[in-house]
Amino acid sequence: MTATVPAPRPQTTRPAPPKKWRVLTIELIALAIVLLCLSAIEIKWERLAQFPENFVTYTGLMLRGALNNPFEEPYAEYWLTSLEFMGQSLAMAWVGTVIGALLSFPIGFLAASNTAPRWIVVPTRQVLNAIRTVPDVIFAIVIMVPIFGLGPLPGALALGVGSIGTLGKLTSEVIEGIDTGPVESVRSSGANPLQVMRWAILPQVMPEVIAFWLYRFEVNIRAGAILGVVGAGGIGSLLSRVFDQRDWDRIGIALIVIILVTMIVDAISGAVRHRIIAGAPTGSAGAVV
Numbered sequence: 001m002t003a004t005v006p007a008p009r010p011q012t013t014r015p016a017p018p019k020k021w022r023v024l025t026i027e028l029i030a031l032a033i034v035l036l037c038l039s040a041i042e043i044k045w046e047r048l049a050q051f052p053e054n055f056v057t058y059t060g061l062m063l064r065g066a067l068n069n070p071f072e073e074p075y076a077e078y079w080l081t082s083l084e085f086m087g088q089s090l091a092m093a094w095v096g097t098v099i100g101a102l103l104s105f106p107i108g109f110l111a112a113s114n115t116a117p118r119w120i121v122v123p124t125r126q127v128l129n130a131i132r133t134v135p136d137v138i139f140a141i142v143i144m145v146p147i148f149g150l151g152p153l154p155g156a157l158a159l160g161v162g163s164i165g166t167l168g169k170l171t172s173e174v175i176e177g178i179d180t181g182p183v184e185s186v187r188s189s190g191a192n193p194l195q196v197m198r199w200a201i202l203p204q205v206m207p208e209v210i211a212f213w214l215y216r217f218e219v220n221i222r223a224g225a226i227l228g229v230v231g232a233g234g235i236g237s238l239l240s241r242v243f244d245q246r247d248w249d250r251i252g253i254a255l256i257v258i259i260l261v262t263m264i265v266d267a268i269s270g271a272v273r274h275r276i277i278a279g280a281p282t283g284s285a286g287a288v289v
Contacts, residue, residue, distance in 0.1 A: 058248075065249025066256050078250050082238065082257040088152050089234035090261070092227070093220035095156040100163020101213045107164065108171025108209075115175055115201070125172070131165030136223045140232045152233030159220045159227070166219075170212045171205070178204045211273040218269055221262055 068075045109115045111124040136158050144154030182200040191199065228236020235258055242250040 061248035062252025062255060064252065066252045078253045082235065082254045085235040085238040086257050086261050089221060089224040089228070092152050092156040092159060092224045092234050093217055096159025096163055096220050097213060097217040099157070099160030100167050100216060104164045104167035104171055105209070107168040108175060111168060111172035112175035115197070128165050128168045131161065132169065136162040137226055137230060140227050141230050145231055150231040155224060155227040155232030155234055158232065159223060163216050163220065167212055167216055171209055174205045174208045175201065207276050210276050214269045214273050218266055221265060225258055
């Protein structure tokens with residue numbers, strides 16, 4: 001007759017709560033950081049009190065032109081000009097995204113610890129970190145505009161360089177998170193490293209990588225609107241000009257064009273991303289048994 005060992009009783013004691021003085025210290029440090037940041041940005045509280053009135057005033061000025069008949073002059077010209085410059089911004093964002101996608105994809109494999117040796121991974125990641133620390137507008141002002149002059153080309157190139165840092169990091173993280181089962185299966189069949197990459201890694205990472213490319217395209221549309229202010233083309237150059245002239249009718253029309261086009265692109269891109277990641281919808285109707 002064998003003796004049965006009683007099952008261990010579940011632990012019913014609760015973990016000790018954190019010390020109150022530690023919680024209070026953390027809260028005071030966080031409050032001090034907030035106050036320090038508020039003092040650093042030099043907030044003028046009297047201006048904040050005037051914000052509601054100013055917001056209503058300037059919104060009314062901008063809507064005044066947008067609510068007029070868009071088929072009458074000069075508003076028809078305002079709309080066409082805004083759409084033309086917005087199309088230029090879309091072209092800049094697309095070219096920049098393509099450049100970033102093509103260059104960041106192989107770099108992502110060099111920055112992933114499971115596809116490259118450490119002596120390659122570490123410097124590659126530092127290069128990507130350095131690229132991400134520099135805003136797109138700085139790339140445009142310091143490098144692209146002096147080399148290529150004013151216009152949409154330096155803006156597109158600045159967006160492309162900026163995209164490399166973000167897309168390269170995201171691609172490497174996706175590669176590092178793959179399922180190792182297919183990789184081991186392909187390797188056990190005698191495949192070389194390129195074949196392992198083609199048949200075990202790429203099928204796992206491509207849906208998410210393409211989704212990242214589409215998301216970066218949306219980001220580049222917004223960033224491209226800012227680059228135009230420094231002479232890099234796009235809708236930002238139009239906004240810079242009409243702001244100098246205080247032409248509120250054209251400002252309002254340009255902002256509405258930016259908002260509408262960006263919302264449309266976001267909706268289409270979001271649907272495409274969902275389709276890529278989740279796949280085609282399946283239903284019982286019409287299924288072949």
